Amino acid sequence: MRGRPTIYEDDSIIKKAQELFWQKGYTATSLSDLQKATGAGAGSFYNTFKGGKKEVFQKAIAERRLAFDAFKNELNQSDSPLELIKDFFRSNASADEIEHLKGCIIANTVVEMTFIDEKLEFDAVQILKEVEEMFTQTIQREKNRGNLKSTTDPEILGRYLITFWCGLNTLRRMYPDKKILKEQIEMQLAVIS
Template sequence: MARTREFDTEAAVSRAMELFWTRGYEATSLRDLTRRLGIGQGSLYAAFGDKDGLYRAALEHYRTTLAATALRDLAEGADARSAIRAMLVERIRIAVGNGGQGCLAVNAACERLPEDPSIRRVVRDMQDASQEALAEVLRAAAERGEVAARHDPGTLAAFLVTFLNGLLVSSKITPDARALEPLVEVALTALD
C-alpha cells in the first residue's frame, strides 16, 4: 500500500518558488529545498520526481499566480495606456523587491536556456500569454482610438514584452524602481 503524502504540495511549491526566485536554480541545493520545505529527499522525489520537476512546478505556480494576476489586471484596466503602464510599473516593483530578485521567468530564461527545452516551453508559454493579452488590449484600444493604429497590435505587444524582459534583467543590475519607472514612459510612446 502506498504511503499518503504528509505535506501540503501547493505550499511546498510556493516555498520552493520563493527560494528559486531568490537564489536561482543552480545556487539552490536539494538540501536547501528540503530544509525550506520541511520535507525529506524521499518525499521531494516522490512528489516532484527531482529538483528539475520541482523547479518546473515552481515556474508553473508562478505562471498561475503572479503572472496570471498581472494579465487579469491588464484585461480589467480602465484605458489601455493606464493599464499597460500599471502592469509594467507593478512588474518593476515586484522585480526590485527583496534586493533585486528580478522576475522568476526571466531569471529561468537567463539561467537555464538554451540547454533546457522544458523550461523554454514554460517560459515561452508565459511570454506568449503576455503577448496575446497585450495584443487584445491594444486591438480594442486602437478600435476605440485610444492608441495609434500605425503598428500591428501583435508586433506592438511583442515589443512591450521584449521591453519588459529587458527591464526585468536591468532590475537585477539596478534594483531601484525610481530609476526604472521613467523608462516605462519612453516605451509607452510606441502607443502614440
C-alpha cells in the first residue's frame, strides 16, 4: 500500500512559506496557515519537512542568505560598490506600504526569537553579522582605493550600516512615507561619502 504523496520541496514552496512567515512571524504562523499557503496536506507536509514548521522556517531564512550572497557577489564585481550599497538602502524608500510593514525577515526573527528559540535567533544573528562583514569589507576596499572620505574605521562603519538597516526596518513601519524615508536614508548614508 502506498503512503501519502510528498510535496515537492522546490523554491516556490519555500517562497510561499517565507512570505507567510514574513508577514505573520514564526510564532503566529500555524501549520494550517502553511498548508494553505503551500497547498500541502498535513501528511505530505510532514513527509517533506520532517522537522515541521521549524524546518520550513530555517529554509526560508536560508533562502534570504542566498539573496545577500548574490548582493555580495555584485558588490565584489562592481566598479562603484559604495553606490550599490547606497542604492540598496535608497530602494527601501520607494517600496510599497506592504513592504514597509513587513520589514526585514531576518531582523524580525532576531527580535521575535529572543528568549523563545535560541537556535533560530542565532541563525538570524549570523546572517546579519555576515551582512555587516560584507559592508565592512566593501568599505575597507574602497578606503584602500581612496574612494571614501570618512576616516572612521571600516569595522565601525560596517556595524553602523547594519544598525541603520535594523533601525530603518522599524522606521519604515512608523513612517511608510517615501519622502520621509528618502530624507532619513540620505542623511544616514552621508557617513559613507
